[in-house]
Amino acid sequence: MATKQQQDFCKAVYDAAKKINEISPLFVAAQACLESAWGARKVGNYNIFGITKGSNWNGKTVLVLTSEVFNVPGKKFYPPEKVVSVIKTSQGKYRYKVYRQFKDFGSYDECLQEHLRIFKKPGYADAWPYRRNAYEFAKKIADCKGCKYATDPNYATVMRAMIESVRKIVEE
Numbered sequence: 124m125a126t127k128q129q130q131d132f133c134k135a136v137y138d139a140a141k142k143i144n145e146i147s148p149l150f151v152a153a154q155a156c157l158e159s160a161w162g163a164r165k166v167g168n169y170n171i172f173g174i175t176k177g178s179n180w181n182g183k184t185v186l187v188l189t190s191e192v193f194n195v196p197g198k199k200f201y202p203p204e205k206v207v208s209v210i211k212t213s214q215g216k217y218r219y220k221v222y223r224q225f226k227d228f229g230s231y232d233e234c235l236q237e238h239l240r241i242f243k244k245p246g247y248a249d250a251w252p253y254r255r256n257a258y259e260f261a262k263k264i265a266d267c268k269g270c271k272y273a274t275d276p277n278y279a280t281v282m283r284a285m286i287e288s289v290r291k292i293v294e295e
Contacts, residue, residue, distance in 0.1 A: 125161065130292050132162035136171065137293045139231060145239050150257035152293065153285040154238075167227035169234045174241070176224035183227040191219045192275055214276060246270030257286045 125133065133152050140151035155171040156162070165171050167185045176184050186203055196217050200206055207220040228234040242251065247270050250263035261282035264272040275281065 125288065125292060129156070129161035129163075132156070132159075133289055133292050136231075136235075137289070139235055143235060143239060146242060146254045147257040147260060149286055149289055149293070150254075150260050150282075151235070151238070153257065153261075153282060153289040156289060157282065157285045166225040169228040169231050170225055171231065171234055172238050174226045174234070174237060176226055180226055183229075184224040185227045186222050187225055189221060189223050191221060191223070192216050193219060216276065244270065247272075258283060261286065 133156050136155040137148045137152035140146065140148035143151075158173045159165045159171040162171065166173055166187055167183070170185075173189070188207065191198075192212070194216055196209060196211070198206075198217070198219065200221060200223070203222070204224055205222045207222065209220075210218045212218050226234075226237065228237065241247075242254065242264070247264065249269045250260055250266075253259040253263050262279045264270075265278040265282070272278070
């Protein structure tokens with residue numbers, strides 16, 4: 124059961140996503156709760172989705188130790204990013220512990236707008252028509268067609284459970 128603080132975070136993100144009104148607020152809030160451990164593990168002050176720096180970001184960044192899953196044992200990262208360890212999983216993939224650069228936003232609004240911008244990219248065109256259905260959108264962004272949002276092979280399943288938890292909170 125979510126604490127009062129977690130519920131408040133969830134409702135705040137849900138309300139902010141409703142104002143933008145592009146992607147299901149249920150999906151946005153669930154993803155923010157999952158990615159930030161209900162607001163407890165934001166990257167910097169406002170990165171509630173764990174959005175990495177990417178190649179075109181010129182804003183502030185923060186270097187964070189994280190875990191990522193990739194299909195290859197020799198994934199390249201460029202300084203200041205640094206691999207700490209790589210372990211082969213039972214599914215034949217590779218779990219990396221790596222210092223990665225993440226975007227350091229100046230506000231939640233800036234973070235939500237960047238989140239929206241990412242999903243408007245052509246690589247998510249197959250998922251975009253499902254953006255108003257939280258469950259289908261979560262499935263589509265993790266189905267390995269077009270861009271894949273998360274490296275966790277169980278992402279869609281985990282998101283389904285989180286969407287249910289968020290639904291209960293926001294429908295109270």
